[in-house]
Amino acid sequence: MNNEAPLRIGIIGYGGMGKYHTDRLRKLGIMEIVGAYDCDPVRLQAAKADGMIAYSSADALLGDNSIKAVLIATPNDIHCEYAIAAAKAGKHIICEKPAALGVSEIDEMEKVAKQNGVILTVHQNRRWDGDFIAAKQIIESGVIGKVYQIDSFVCGANGIPGGWRKTVKAGGGMMLDWGVHLLDQIFCYKTESPEYLYCEYSHALGFDVDDGFNVKLGYKDGLTVNVRVDTNTFATLPRWIIYGRDGTAVIKDWALNGEITLPVYGSEVEIVGIEAGNGFTKTMAYRPHESVRTREIPKPVVDYDTFYKNFIASIQGKEKPCVTVESVRKILRVMELCNQSAKTNTVITKELKSL
Numbered sequence: 010m011n012n013e014a015p016l017r018i019g020i021i022g023y024g025g026m027g028k029y030h031t032d033r034l035r036k037l038g039i040m041e042i043v044g045a046y047d048c049d050p051v052r053l054q055a056a057k058a059d060g061m062i063a064y065s066s067a068d069a070l071l072g073d074n075s076i077k078a079v080l081i082a083t084p085n086d087i088h089c090e091y092a093i094a095a096a097k098a099g100k101h102i103i104c105e106k107p108a109a110l111g112v113s114e115i116d117e118m119e120k121v122a123k124q125n126g127v128i129l130t131v132h133q134n135r136r137w138d139g140d141f142i143a144a145k146q147i148i149e150s151g152v153i154g155k156v157y158q159i160d161s162f163v164c165g166a167n168g169i170p171g172g173w174r175k176t177v178k179a180g181g182g183m184m185l186d187w188g189v190h191l192l193d194q195i196f197c198y199k200t201e202s203p204e205y206l207y208c209e210y211s212h213a214l215g216f217d218v219d220d221g222f223n224v225k226l227g228y229k230d231g232l233t234v235n236v237r238v239d240t241n242t243f244a245t246l247p248r249w250i251i252y253g254r255d256g257t258a259v260i261k262d263w264a265l266n267g268e269i270t271l272p273v274y275g276s277e278v279e280i281v282g283i284e285a286g287n288g289f290t291k292t293m294a295y296r297p298h299e300s301v302r303t304r305e306i307p308k309p310v311v312d313y314d315t316f317y318k319n320f321i322a323s324i325q326g327k328e329k330p331c332v333t334v335e336s337v338r339k340i341l342r343v344m345e346l347c348n349q350s351a352k353t354n355t356v357i358t359k360e361l362k363s364l
Contacts, residue, residue, distance in 0.1 A: 013039075016321055019076040019100075020045040021067055021091050022083035023052045025171075026105055030080055030132075031059060037314050039321050040078075046070045067091060071098040078128075078324070081105060084173045085180025089114040092129065096121040101128040101324050107189040110180050112341050119334045128323050130330040131337045134316060135190040136197055140260050142309040144249045145198050152269060152304070153253025160235045160250040161191050164242035168214055175216045182218030184210070184344055187238045192347075193340045195226065195234055202364040203228050206357040208347035213241050224347055260306055269304040272296070339364055 015038065020027045023045040034040045044062030046069070047053045057063040064070040071079070071094055078101040081091045089109050095102050102122065108131040109115040122129035135141065148156050173179035174186060203226040211221035221239035228234075247267065249260040256271040278300040282291040312318075315331065322328035342364060346357045 013321075013325070015039055015041040016078055016324065017041045017043050017076050018078040018080060018103075019043050019064070019070045019073065020056075020080045020082060021047075021070065021095075022081060022105075023047040023056045024049075024082065026082040027052075027080070028055070028059075030082065031061075033314075034317065037317055039317065043073065043076050044070060067094065071095060071100065077101060078103065078320075085185055086110060086178060089118055092118045093121045096125045096127050096129065099125055099127060101320075102130070103320060104129070104131050106131055106133055107180070107185050107341065107344075108337050109341060110185075111345060112338055115334060115338050115341055119338075122334075128320070128330060129334060130320060130323070130332050131334075132316065133190070133193050133332045133337070134313075135194060136332070137311050137313055137315055138194075138263065139265055139309055139311050140248050140263050141194045142311060143265055143307050144251060144258070144260060146307050146309060147251055147258045147269065148198070152256065153251065153258055153271065154255030156251060156253045157231055158233045158235070158250075158252040159195075160237070160247075160252075161195065162237045162239075162246050162248060162250075163187055163191060164237070164239045164246050166241060166243045168240050169216060169218070169220055175218060177217050181216075183221050183238045183240060184219055184347060188222060188224070188236070188344055188347065189340060191236045191238065192224070192343050193336070195236060196336070196340060196343070199228065199232070199234070201228070202361045203234075204358065204361070206343070206346055206350060206361060207355075208350040210351045211239060211241075219351075222347070222351070258306070265306050265308055267306045269306065271302050271304065273300050273302055 018040045031042050034042055042061055044064050045056035046064040046067050053063045079095040080103040081088055082105045085107055088104050092102050092104050118129060169175050174181040205227045208222060208224045210219035214220040224236040226234040247259050247261050251258040256269060258269045259267045261267040280291050281294060282289055283294045285293060319328055319331040323330045346360055350357050
């Protein structure tokens, strides 16, 4: 791959994510950022200041035959429009998440991409988050026994950033912003469809879009998964809590602070009751120190550039895209069902069978 000339790519949307990708790709060196288009003159000027061509329109960028691929980093509601235009122009496509506002849009994007023989993939970058990979390793290793509950939390105290993310029209809200990541992680780990889904949205901050949500997924084998996002939580809460028959794992943050707590079997443990509020309990008493031991959270080695390298290899015909349209469609459908559950205050069951 290193002997190949860098892929020439253009960026549509030069806001925070457009700039982020530019910096990452320049360090990686396997793609050449030719230029960018943004409808905001200030951002267009920023692209020019960063040493690239500032195209006057998306059509001008797509009409540049030297550009072989396009990265779309616009507000969510125009991903589909630009992806279809890029495919018709013969450009391979990286689209920021969520790729589309629903299943019908991603189906149209895929159709046009296939018709024009171009690769379409989506930047589901959090498949390579170290905390997710560590959580997956803990679960699959069996170190805490059979896992019966997983809590995946992302909580902040800064509200909803940016103007367009606060509007329904532009595809704002936390389900489309963070749900697309957290649900994708769960379905990458647990590939079978859940038996039920229930979702509640939060509108604590007064916007039309959700500023947080709670999703509960229940599986045939007894596993329960809780996925929660909140943008108005001022305390620091754990990123993951994983409950097993023989231990509990807490991953506190993206830096992988936390620990795995395991019981010590093979010796008699005297259960000593405690005063609990205005009462007494043995059931909820803490285990004595000598009856538990701890392990560190695993520190997986992750290549954060896997997605970009795979995109190049896919274009060269050496690999299949690691983020497939099929997997993206599945998560978009799950988010549609979350919306249905929240609006109707119902548990979703039969619709999950067609995932």
